[in-house]
Amino acid sequence: QVQLVESGGGLVQAGGSLRLSCAASGSIFSVNSMGWYRQAPGKQRDLVAHITSGGRTNYADSVKGRFTISRDNVKNTVYLQMNSLKPEDTAVYYCYYWDPSRPTTWGQGTQVTVSS
DSSP, rough: OOOEEEEEEEETTTTTTTEEEEEEEEEEESSEEEEEEOHHHHHHHHOEEETTTTOOOOEEEGGGGTTEEEEEETTTTTEEESOOOGGGGEEEEEEEEETTTOOOOOOOEEEEEEEE
């Protein structure tokens, strides 16, 4: 089993920055992917960014150039640095962990609110 603990959400003004963290613990496979989805009220959950254990990254078009995902494989922690935040970035952000041996594991979610 894998457990995820998220931190770093909050309230920020437009143009500000936040950094989300997600620490994974348990039976971590060496080959895996971690990242973030987000879900705004009344909308579906969409991918924000992900990063593989090899360091390959992928971003949603809406956050390219503003968000940066990174990871520390020793700590099994993934980070999402969010800059130039916009009101439309307001959502619950969910961390996830995936490896080929099991279904995706989800974090509990952390609220990000960007005021205009």
